[in-house]
Amino acid sequence: MKFIKKQKSKILIGILLLIIGISVIFLIKAFVYPSNGPIYGNRLNGIDDVEIKDNRITEIESSILHNDKVKEVEVLLQGKLINIFIDVDNIDADEAKKILNDTLDDFSAGEKDFYDFQYFITNNSDKDSEIYPIIGYKSKLSDIISWSE
Secondary structure, eight states: OHHHHHTHHHHHHHHHHHHHHHHHHHHHHHHHSOOSOOTTTTTTTTGGGGOOOHHHHHHHHHHHHTSTTEEEEEEEEETTEEEEEEEESSOOHHHHHHHHHHHGGGSOHHHHHHOEEEEEEEOTTOTTOSSOOEEEEEOTTOSSOEEEO
């Protein structure tokens, strides 16, 4: 008991420092790891109004596959970005680009104004081709697809 009376001020300072330390740890955690909200934050606000369902993606894929020059197609939706991968069979770059330009007709005006599009064209049957791969991008703010070659 004598020890506690002699060290009373040191014990109080120690307890106070411990409380301050724990508070600082919680504040740092709050800044480093904010709330458990959505991954994209508020960037996906309004996506429910122009949501693209899985059955719609399947329809778009089958629409692209109707072209006999297309061997494989995959449409992936990631947030506000639609990735379209196609593998074509022995066609020139302009014809492949036309196929993907036509895919924009499968989307409504509201969808084109909300989503960004990325296009990836490959030709796996001709691995030595200098033309492929071709990558295209259409921003929601643009009306045309920009192509890399």
